[in-house]
Amino acid sequence: MRKPVKNSLIVAGVVCLLAAAVTAGLLIWRNPFADHPECTVPGVTVGTDAASPTVELTVAQLQHASTINAVGVSRGIAERGRIIAVATAYQESTLRNRENGDRDSVGLFQQRPSQGWGTKQEILDPIYAAGRFYDALLQVDDWPDLPLTQAAQKVQQSAYPDAYAKWEPQATTLVRALSGSAPIELGCRAGGHRPTAISPDRPAPAGTDDATPQLTAALAAADAELGGLTVQDVTDEGRTATVTASLAGLTPDAAGRTLAAWAVAHGTGMNITDVVVDQQLWTDHEWRTADQALGAGLARITVAP
Structure with a gap:
């Protein structure tokens, strides 16, 4: 009389084990970035x-x-x-x-x-x-x-x-x-995963003597990749730089936007918090209208304290 109950318990146990195994497999093989783009x-x-x-x-x-x-x-x-x-x-x-x-x-x-x-x-x-x-x-x-x-x-x-x-x-x-x-x-979005690959140190561009180490590193990387950057001034206790971009084949307007887009794309990895170009301001991970427009070819970059 008890055999059917026993068999049912065995089947239930096997089902639970299979479910656990499938769940574990999903956790192991699931790409954490696949369904949640940042x-x-x-x-x-x-x-x-x-x-x-x-x-x-x-x-x-x-x-x-x-x-x-x-x-x-x-x-x-x-x-x-x-x-x-x-x-x-x-x-x-x-x-x-x-x-x-x-x-x-x-x-x-x-x-x-x-x-x-x-x-x-x-x-x-x-x-x-x-x-x-x-x-x-x-x-x-x-x-x-x-x-x-x-x-x-x-x-x-x-x-x-x-x-x-x-x-x-x-x-x-x-x-x-x-x-x-x-x-x-x-x-x-806020909370994105920082890139973990180690990048070589890049030479600091001229004009960064008063910049914080974080700002210097960001400007050094931008200059190494894009070239044609001139640091106009550094303010905000060394956290903000206004930079001119002169890039081959691009108009001054496009060059400034290219530098600004580069800064936003590298923002998470380089602790960049604010970017201004034209009359656009990127802050708190969103674009909005800036209070004042920057001149053609200019971008302003701010890093975290």
Whole structure:
């Protein structure tokens, strides 16, 4: 008479164990960023082009996309080349600075030391990795006229050459939003995860003697990636700098917005709290109208105490 009860208890126990195992598996394998993007980059319309899609991504991904774009801007690479670079990194690393990959592949572009891309330490520097990608892209004949997939494949020699194409719309949004082609709307929510990759120390630009270490580090990184920055003044007990951006191929207005977008994209990792450009103010992780407009090519950056 008791056997059915016993069997029921056994079945119930097995079901509970299976449920626990499935739950544990989900906790282990679930990507903590997959369902909870930290940053939003609205689509951008340029000229008669259709609007590119809104992109949602993590703080680290946006920071890396900003770096790849900035290095391209500093080298005078046309928008098309920067879109190719960001799309390639999207496919190769999901815009994460990975220390391990297939065989000895590392970094944003999964470049291999054994194939002459540099040492592992060099490739894990996003500025170096982006620069090496652009070096190789410029060696490709007629790269601006090639489909994105073909141009990327000639650089990367991937086993999956058609995979780059699916990232072109997202890369277009990111590059245009980060390059000052329109008023800035991108931003990250409060409480986003700080990037954990270690970046090399960058030389401090002139004019930062009175800046706090945090502000100096932010301006040094901006100058290393974008170039063409001049610190006009440092105020607010060393926490705020007004900076002029003179960037190849960009109007003064676009250059100022490019620097401001870079600062917002790097804000979480570099403790940047406020950014002003044109008559836009980014504070408390939101954009609003500033009390006064800055001149063309200028951006004002403030870091936390």
